[in-house]
Amino acid sequence: MFDYWTKKGLVQVRKLDDSLAQAMQVSSSPEEWKSRGYKLLREGNYEMATMCFERAGDERGEKLSKAAGLKAAADRMHSSNPEMASVARRQAAEIFESIGKAEYAAECFYMLKEYDRAGRLYLQCGESAMERAGECFFLAGNYCSAAEVYAKGCHFSKCLSACTKGKLFDMGLHYIQYWKQHGTADQRCREMDTIEQEFLESCACHYYELNDRRAMMRYVRAFDSMSSVRTFLINLGCLDELLSLEVESGNFLEAAGIAKLKGELVLQADLLGKGGHFKEASLLILWFVFANSLWSNGSKGWPLKPFLQKEELLTKAKLLAKDVSDQFYEFVHTEAEILLNSQHNLFEIHQILDSSRRHSSIRGEMLSARKILDMHLHLNTSKYLWENDLVSDFCKDMIVNIFKFLARLEMQGVTEYREFGEFCLNYMGVKREFNNLNAIYFLMNSDAQWARDIPRKFIRREGSLVSVDVHQFVSAAQAYWRSELLSVGMHVLTNLEALYNLSVRNSLSLFCQSRSLIHIYDVAKSLLNCQFLSSQHSDIKALWKFTRLATECFYDCIYPRDWRESLKENMISLRRNESCRNLLKEAIFENVSSKNRLSYAQLGRITSMILGSGEMLCEPYEKKADGLEWNLSWKAFIEDLCRNVNEESYMQKLHEALVDTYYNANWRIRDYILPGCFLYMLERQLILLSYFQGYFLTTKSSFVEWLIYQEGHGSPSFESLMGNTPPSLTRNLKFIVDVVQHFLYNDNGMMDWIRAIENKVKVMKDYHALVVLRLVVIICLVYLNFGWCEKLLSDLLSRNYITKQLPRQFYDAIQKRRKYNFLNLNSNVVAEAFSKIGNPLVVVSLGKNCSRFLCPHAIFVDMKELMKQTLGAHSNQ
Structure with a gap:
């Protein structure tokens, strides 16, 4: 076919150049045709070159150009038509060989993968082609010929590679000995030691594969150093042989290292002890x-x-x-x-x-x-010592530090949280070793529960050693600690919930109940916020359930109906605790961020919690208070509180919110504001109205609430408020009096209000009595602060349905100086009456002298002096 193709090409060339050929035939000699032929051959014009060699009668030149053309055609078709290319290349190779072009022929046979034939042809090409010939024999599997050819060409490494590949160990040793005798010093230094060691290792490996350890060790003992012996035997896993060799030599530390590689940790410890470690x-x-x-x-x-x-x-x-x-x-x-x-x-x-x-x-x-x-x-929940034994810290911080270590473990050279990392590795039965900076994690027990999540394909076994890479270890370890943290956390939460239910069921103190809820909140929230705890949906749902339990029940603990609970020292201390404040914030946020319309009951609770919290993060409330849009008065008031504006502004906004609630809300439905919330705001409004006279008198419970608020929001500049009585003061104060008067005179309406939020008869009666007392106390404070309502108070205390709700000692104390129809009240009388109900009178100076109100049963507080002491305490810290 290629003969046909060639002839056809020549015919075409003859037709195209017929006139040129005739002219040349007349004027050109054979030598000239031959010269033109070689010139065209060099230019790659093989058809014209062939024609010229024909005219010159040069048969060899004609074959050379034909072979070159075939080779060029093969090169062009190598990718597009490999089968035709191989046919062309073979024809070219045979032509090259027939005319003595051995190197060209060898190249073609090499491309045809006829390596042995190519190698023999390269041998005809002199010393420069010896390495090429050796390569061909090596590829042909003729390792003996390859080794001989490489040796003649002084290619030492390749010679021994051929000996190794062909298992020609004797031949290799012969060449090594010859080179040792005849090689130059430079060659010996640079190559021979390495070559000799590599060959000895290959011989040892051969006998290792034959499981002939004795023969293997003969070659190993001939290694150039103990270091190379250790490396070789460790890489092959021949640890028993190496261990025996090290112990015989008294190298106990090295022997201990081998025992470690074998996973025999007790033996390793014994050897370390023998070595003095x-x-x-x-x-x-x-x-x-x-x-x-x-x-x-x-x-x-x-x-x-x-x-x-x-x-x-x-x-x-x-x-x-x-x-x-x-x-x-x-x-x-x-x-x-x-x-x-x-x-x-x-x-x-x-x-x-x-x-x-x-x-x-x-x-x-x-x-x-x-x-x-x-x-x-x-422990049985009934046996807890409530003051001391509540447990909320369940090693979470240490486990989080383990997570932080694991998160950084895939970065080389990690040093942070190292001690926790060592504990984690120790805990899980893992030893970390480094191989060329690559960490390998060996498992003491590959059947450990935590390791079962690692896919089998990622577990490597080398003898008795089982290892995984860093990524698989980190993934499995994180999964284990995640499960452990969540499991223990849920167990803790379940127990805390049981403690809370027990405290409610047994009517234990509000401090016990509050503390349980704070612990529940702290644990649940810390788990929800833990960046390393990617819980499943059901787990998140369970944690939110505990959080909601805390936020929903906490209000009634912190703002009890009976102020005697809130005035206990442990409760005041608890209110100033950061965890308590965080829970209050969460409770506020839970209400304010609601997208549904907020009820008056919710608004009351929110306001009480804001006015009674030491600090707030206000911005989120403003952005998410969609439920306030329906009531502009309450929205403006909440926004003022959130922005922490001046007292005069939020006093007026509070008044407007109270007016809206009193006149526009239906107090006979369950969503109406709680009596306690409404009275809490009236009491705070009364304090705000008193600012402008430079002092105020209030109860201890109201003062503590106000003081906690001031701690977080900063005390106002009282001097700027003193003497600047706002025009709205009288109107606002009159509203308070009218509201209290209405509630006290409308006893049935008050009971309807209480009944709307409480259906237990005994609780309703107790609550009713507390509300009546609180209203009477407010009128007493109006009288003391502003001189109003003495007749109103006298009239109220003459009505049996009111006085029967009041504590007897309180009533007797307030009545003790009555003359005819006049109560004859002063601060001393009121202070004594307040002391009988466990809620002492507090006289607070904002900078103005109020010594006329001092009396044995009252508590005096100088706010300027208190602020100085507070600032001094902070600076000393």
Whole structure:
């Protein structure tokens, strides 16, 4: 076919150049045709070159140009038509070989993958082609010829590669000996040592594959150094042979390293001890015992469990520790006590915890804390000591630090949270080793529950060693700690909920109830906010359920109907606690961020919580208060509170909100404002109205609420308010009096109001009495602050349906100076009456002298002096 193609091409050329050919035939000699032919051949015009060689009668030139044309055609068709290209290349190779062009022929046969034939042709091309010939023989599998050719060409490395590939060990040794005798010093330095070592290793590997360890070791012992012996045997996993060699040589530390590679940790500890490394040996035993206490025999982890030789190993660890130092022995003894998992009481575990902290032992601290937590969680809720034993810290911070370590673990050179990282590795029975900066994580127990989530394809086994890469370890470890954190957290929350229900059921103090709710909120919120806890939908739902329990029930604890509860020292301290404030903020936010129309009941609770919280994050409330759009008065008031504007402004907005509630709301429905909320705002309004005279008199409960608010919002500039009585003061004060008067005279209406929010008869009666007392107290405060309402108060206290609701001691104290129809009240009388109900009178100076109100039963507070003391305390901190 290619002959046809060639002839056809020549015919076409003849037709095209016929006139030229005739002219040349007349005027050109054979030598000229031959010269033109080689010129055309060099230019790649193979058809014309062939024609010229024909005219010259040069058969060799004609074959050369024909072969070159075939080779060029093959090169062009190499990709598009490989089969035709191979045919053309073979024809070219045979023509090249027939005319003595060995190198060209060899190249074609090489392309045809006829390597042996190509190699023989390259041998005809002199020393420059020896390496090429050796390559062809190597590719042909003729390793003996390859080695000989490479040797002649002084290609040492390739020669021994051929010997290795062909298992020509004797031949290789022969060449090595020859080169040692005849090689130059430079060659010996640069190449021979490396070449010799590589060949010896290949021989050793050969016998290793034949499982002939004795023959293998003969070659290994001939290595150039002990270092190369160790590297070689470790890479092959021949650890038993290396271990024996190291022990024979007295290299106990190196032998311990081999035992480590074999995963024989107890043997490693023994060898470390023999080598005088007592501390490392003792710590290794503790590590082994710890991991096996958690993960042996299909265990799912915590709690610690016994296993064979556990006590024996811990005894050995303590004996080794004695050879280190007394301090180290104390540390190991403490760790052993924890790991033995003996029965300890709470006091003993606290002692172990303290000892662990002294020794900066994260493991000891974590395990002791977990044991303490377990004891609390398994304790009957009725046996809790409420003041001291509530547990909300369930090692979360330490677990979060483990997450932080794991999050950084895939970055090389991580140093942050290292101690927590070591604990995590220790806990999970993992040893981290580095191979060329690549971390490998070896598992003591690959059947450990936490490791079962790792896909089998990612688990590598090398003898008795099982390892995973950093990504798989991090993923599995995070999954375990995520599950552990959530499981323990939910267990804690369930117990806290049980404690709260018990406190409500047994009518325990509001402090107990409040503290339970704060703990519930803290735990649930910390879990929801934990960036490392990607909980499932059901888990998030459960956590939000606990959060809602806290936010929904907390208001009634912090703002009780009976002020005697709120005035207890522990409750005041609790109100100033950051966790309490956070829960109040959450409760406010839960209400304000509602997209539904807020009811008057919600507005009342929101306002009470804002006016009674020490600090607020106001911006979110303004942005999300969609439920306030329906009532402009309340919206303006809430916005003023959120923006923390001046007292005069929010006093007026508060008045407008109260007016709207009083005149426009239906107090006979359940969503009407609670009596306690409404009266709370009246009491605060009364304080605000009193600012302008430079002092105010109020009850201790109202003063504490106001003071807590001031702590977070900053005290006003009282001087700027004094003497600047706003024109609205009289109107606002009259509104308070009218409202109180209406409530007290309309007893049935008041009962309807209370009945709308409470359906228990006894509770309604008690609540009614508290509301009546609170209203009477407000009128007393109006009288003391502004001199109003003496006749009204006298009239109120002459009505039996009112006085029967008042505490007898209070009524008697207020009546003691009555003359005829006049009560003859003063601050001393009112202070004594207030003291009888456990809510003392407080006289507050805002800068103006109010000494005329001082009396034995009243509390005097100078706000300027109080602010100085507060600022001084903060500066000292």
